Amino acid sequence: MRIKDIRWNLEYTSRANPTISITIVFSSGVIGRFASPAGASKGKLEAPSYPEGGIESAFRVLKELKTKLVGREFFSQREFDNFLSEFDGSNNYSRIGSVVSLGCSVAFAEAAALENNVPLFHWLSNGVASSYPLPLGNVLGGGKHSRGRSIDIQEVLVFPLKAKSYREAYEALVYVHKKVGELLIQRDPGFTGGKNDEGAWTTSLSNEDAIQLVVDAADLVGSELGVKLAVGLDVAASTLFDEPSASYYYRKMNKYLDKEGQISYILELIDRFNLKYVEDPLEENDFSGFSRLVESRGNKTLIVGDDIFVTNVSRIKLGIKDNSANAIIIKPNQVGDLTKTMEAVREAGLGGFKIVVSHRSGETVYSHLSHIAIAAGATLFKVGIVGGERIIKHLELIRIEEEMGGLRPATINL
Numbered sequence: 321m322r323i324k325d326i327r328w329n330l331e332y333t334s335r336a337n338p339t340i341s342i343t344i345v346f347s348s349g350v351i352g353r354f355a356s357p358a359g360a361s362k363g364k365l366e367a368p369s370y371p372e373g374g375i376e377s378a379f380r381v382l383k384e385l386k387t388k389l390v391g392r393e394f395f396s397q398r399e400f401d402n403f404l405s406e407f408d409g410s411n412n413y414s415r416i417g418s419v420v421s422l423g424c425s426v427a428f429a430e431a432a433a434l435e436n437n438v439p440l441f442h443w444l445s446n447g448v449a450s451s452y453p454l455p456l457g458n459v460l461g462g463g464k465h466s467r468g469r470s471i472d473i474q475e476v477l478v479f480p481l482k483a484k485s486y487r488e489a490y491e492a493l494v495y496v497h498k499k500v501g502e503l504l505i506q507r508d509p510g511f512t513g514g515k516n517d518e519g520a521w522t523t524s525l526s527n528e529d530a531i532q533l534v535v536d537a538a539d540l541v542g543s544e545l546g547v548k549l550a551v552g553l554d555v556a557a558s559t560l561f562d563e564p565s566a567s568y569y570y571r572k573m574n575k576y577l578d579k580e581g582q583i584s585y586i587l588e589l590i591d592r593f594n595l596k597y598v599e600d601p602l603e604e605n606d607f608s609g610f611s612r613l614v615e616s617r618g619n620k621t622l623i624v625g626d627d628i629f630v631t632n633v634s635r636i637k638l639g640i641k642d643n644s645a646n647a648i649i650i651k652p653n654q655v656g657d658l659t660k661t662m663e664a665v666r667e668a669g670l671g672g673f674k675i676v677v678s679h680r681s682g683e684t685v686y687s688h689l690s691h692i693a694i695a696a697g698a699t700l701f702k703v704g705i706v707g708g709e710r711i712i713k714h715l716e717l718i719r720i721e722e723e724m725g726g727l728r729p730a731t732i733n734l
Contacts, residue, residue, distance in 0.1 A: 321435055322347040322393040326386045326424070328379070331355045333682035334709045335517055338375055341684075342382075342423035344389075344431050352430030354688055356419045356653050357680035360464045360517065363558070363604055363627035365635065367656040370417040381416045385424070397444070400428045401659035413656035425657040426688050439724060440688060444658060444695035452717055452727045453698040454480055456552070456597070456676065457493040457705035459500045460534050461520030462527075463556050465681050469514075470522035472570045474556035476534045477597060479700060481548045482731040486721045489729070490705075490714045492547045497521075497705045499537040507533060517681040519706035527572050531593050550734070552597025553589065557582065558627045561603040568603075579609055590617050596734045597700075599624035599649065599676075610644035620734055622647040622674060630654045631664045640671030647674035650696060658692070665696045674732075678702040683709040687716035694720065699730045 325345040333339050341355035358369055371377045388407060394400045404421050408414075413421045433443035441449050456479040463474030478496045483489035500521055504511040510524035523530050531553070538549040560568040567576040577585055579602070586601040602609040604627035614623045626649035629635045639645050648668045652661040665675055677693035679702060690713045693701045701717070704710035721727065 321395065321432055323389050323391065326382070326389050328382050328423075330375075331684065333358055333684055334707060335360075335682040337682055339684060340375070340378060340382075340419050340423055342420070342427045344424065344427040346431050346435055348435060350431050350434040352427035352432070352434070354423050354426035354430065354686055355684040356422045357684050358419075358653070358682040359651070359680040360682065363630040363654065365630045365632060366654045367413045367418040367421070369419050369653070371415055378417050378420050381420055385416070385420070394428070397425075397429055397432065398659045401425050401657040404657055418653045418656040421656040422653050422658075425659070426652075429658055430688065439720070440691035441694040441720070444662065444692065445697075449694045449697065450727060451694075451697060451730050452486055452721060453677065453693050453701035453730050454483060454732065455486070455490050455493055455714060456700040456702040457497065458518050458520040458554075459493075459497050459537070459705065460530055461516040461518060461522060462530075464559055465518055465520070466516040466522045468571065470516065471525070471527045471530045472560060472572050473527055473531075473553055474559065475518075475520065475554035475599075476531055477552040477554060477702075478534065478538050478549055479552065479597065481550050481596070481734065483547065483729050486714075486717045486729065488547065490718065492541060492545055492549060493705050495541045495545065496534075496537050496549065499541050500534055503533050503537055515706075518704045519710060520704070527570070528592075531589065535593050550596035550732075551593060552595055552599070552622070554599040554626075555586070555601045556627075557600050557602050558604045579606070583609055583612060586613060587616060590621050595621055596732075597622045597624060597647075600626050600628070604628045607638060607642045607644045610639070611642050614643055614646055618646045622734070624649060624676060626651070626678070629664075631661060633660075633664055633667045636664060636667045636671065636673075640667075640673075645673060647676055647699075649676050649678045649702070650698070651678050651680065652689075652692060653680065661692070662696065669697070674699045676700040676702055679704060679710065679713070685709050685712060687712050689713055690716040690720065693717075694727065699732060
């Protein structure tokens with residue numbers, strides 16, 4: 321797999337922010353191309369998107385990188401990604417930025433899969449992938465994704481506990497999304513039909529009334545379609561956390577909650593709405609608080625870490641030691657290459673965590689994340705429901721399921 325050329329272009333995420341698409345060409349003529357997404361709600365320990373100096377610095381880095389890559393031969397994904405890491409020279413891609421590192425890593429992986437005449441998920445899993453995830457969709461949103469104009473909680477999510485096919489599962493989420501819009505017209509006098517960065521509806525309802533509306537929509541659609549649907553939250557608690565007072569501020573309630581109050585509130589929501597998924601219920605360094613939630617409700621609910629882990633092996637090891645979660649968000653751009661991503665997946669799996677491969681709020685129109693989710697053995701695939709940059713990823717999973725076969729759907733026993 322000898323590299324003949326590397327090219328790049330300015331592209332834009334779904335929030336119209338700039339990113340870079342990177343194309344890698346092998347001497348055989350096969351081509352891989354990818355543009356990295358970007359998040360709005362970010363963990364402090366994520367790899368930076370760009371080097372100091374921003375996107376212009378990234379373009380300069382790419383010119384330097386090209387001189388090192390063209391003509392070089394690689395024999396594995398790990399070898400290529402290790403080269404990127406050594407070229408960068410930092411421990412978090414701060415010199416070249418994750419937009420460059422992940423763009424190169426995924427572009428190389430796509431070209432390598434084509435070169436070896438296998439699907440991308442096969443290349444990334446060394447041929448051992450055996451299942452596809454269930455879709456996890458944001459139907460009603462708030463927080464940073466809604467610019468503080470909706471509920472405090474960042475996402476109210478819906479997912480099937482099991483499904484006969486990915487198509488069936490995704491169609492159920494589409495119906496729930498539509499049903500939520502219909503119920504908002506009935507129940508929210510201030511509803512204007514607005515959606516946020518991820519295509520989730522926004523609302524003037526209270527936090528609890530918004531969750532109840534989604535529960536009602538999921539129940540209606542589940543009964544109609546015969547699919548058992550569960551409801552969950554992404555609290556994104558780090559965005560609510562006020563460090564000077566060590567408390568969580570809820571604008572809708574005009575209330576500050578200390579750690580004990582936040583834990584009690586999360587437990588109350590889990591029990592009141594029978595939540596099966598709660599992501600980032602506490603701020604990103606509260607391993608002990610996460611542990612208490614796992615101990616208390618982990619037998620019935622996925623307590624999911626994102627900002628607390630940031631797809632980082634050393635953070636994951638801390639979480640395993642403290643029993644701080646039973647599920648983990650995996651976002652490749654948090655660590656900057658596919659090898660580090662799969663190392664995080666393996667570590668989390670050893671700790672018994674369910675894997676949730678996730679998009680970012682500022683997504684790009686590439687379907688590679690679907691293959692990464694399969695390769696990771698993910699139980700859930702968190703990728704929104706509507707919007708072309710989200711739909712393309714669902715359609716890729718449907719295509720894989722229907723054209724390639726040999727994979728079974730994941731199930732969740734809660």
